[in-house]
Structures are given as structure tokens and as C-alpha cells.
Amino acid sequence: RHWNVTNDFTCVLCHSGTWEDWQHLFFGCQFSQRIWNYLHIQWFAGVDLKQIISDTQRSFGHPFFVEVVAISCWHIWKERNRCVFEGIRPSFRSWRRDFIEDISLLQHKFKPPWVGPSSFG
Template sequence: MDHIVLPSYNCVLCQNNVEETLFHLLMDCPFSQECWIFLGLFPNSDEEPYSILESFKNQINVPFFMEIIILMSWDIWMARNDLIFKGINPTIQGTIGFFKLLFTQVFHRVKESWKPQITSWLDHTL
């Protein structure tokens, strides 16, 4: 009788042998936590996802906090996919570099009133 070998569902970004759930990938994985910390955000993986987002909002305290959260989540997701599909090992520096690139593109599409705050946040954070 042949046995079917199923792929591992463990997170590829860390060596913790933890099943990759969306919550783990974006908030609990050591790789993603380092990315958030680089932005000055400190996720508490003991909290519920909504509470973490609320905490991020309070930690950043800027009107464009959701853009920051969405872009960093996307960058973490892309780092994961680059490893799985392209064999490119992720780095914190590469992920932050991609974040900077995307965030500067967002800058050109935001409300004019947000631009001084974004510039200030970028200068102090990145």
C-alpha cells in the first residue's frame, strides 16, 4: 500500500515547528515580530487579533496607522512566498526595504494633510 506524503504546514519563516496560521505568520512568528519591532510596534501574541490592532493604533498614534499595518502584513506575506516559491531567504532588512519602497508609493496617493505626518513618521522610524 502506498502512503501519501503531505507537505508540512509548519511556518517556513521560523524554526519553531509551529503550524503556520495567519495569526502565527503575521503576529506570533519571531520573524514577523522583528519586522513589527523595527517599526516601533510591539505585538502581544497573548492578545486577540483585534486587541493587537488596537494596540498598534495606540502605539503609532497617526491617522495612517492602517496603511502601515496592511503594508507590513503584505511584506511579511511576500517574504514567506518568496521563500516558498522562489527559494529566496527572507531577511528583516529586505522586508523593511520592501516596506519603505511600498510606503513611499503610498505617500503619493494620500491626503495632502497627512503628508507632513508621514514624512515625520518616516524620518523618525525608518
């Protein structure tokens, strides 16, 4: 399949030399942090993951938190895999385009003023 697979387990999204585990990939990575800043989601520190999610959801203040986080993480994972398997450089612009495309499929669930291109555009 001509996949570009190596034995290097460091993060391919931020090139910080940090070991790529799920916590770094989705929350600690500079690439991911840019995404959370863009979405106005501030992850609270803590030991208990359930409490971290609960506190972050409360601060987000909108009813579609789970959908936004799930779609965001999915597209972070896809950017990572494009880089690892296809050699395509990670791009915030690419992540944003794909995120907006997928989140727009859920607009029927959103109430005004969260409907429309200005919600995440």
C-alpha cells in the same frame, strides 16, 4: 513551474517548528515580531481581534496605522511566498526595502514630520 512546494506546514520564516497559521505568521513569528519592533508597533494580547486592533492603533498614535499594518503584512506574506515557492531565504533587509518602497508611494497622505526617508528608514 518548478515551485518548491512541500507538505510541511511549519513556519518557513522563523524555523521554530511552529504550525504556520495566520496568527503565527503575522504576529507570533520571530520574523514578524522583528518587523513590529522596527515599526514601534506593540500588539496587545486579547481575545477580541477588533479590540486588539483598536488598542494597538491607539498606542501607535499616528493616523496611518492601517496603511503601515497592511503594507507590512503584505510584505511578510511575500517574503513567505518567496521562500516557499522560489526557495529564497527570508530577509528582513528585503522586507524593509520593499516596505519602504511601497509606503513611500503613500507619502502624499502623510503630514510633516512623517514625510521623508527618516519616517521608517
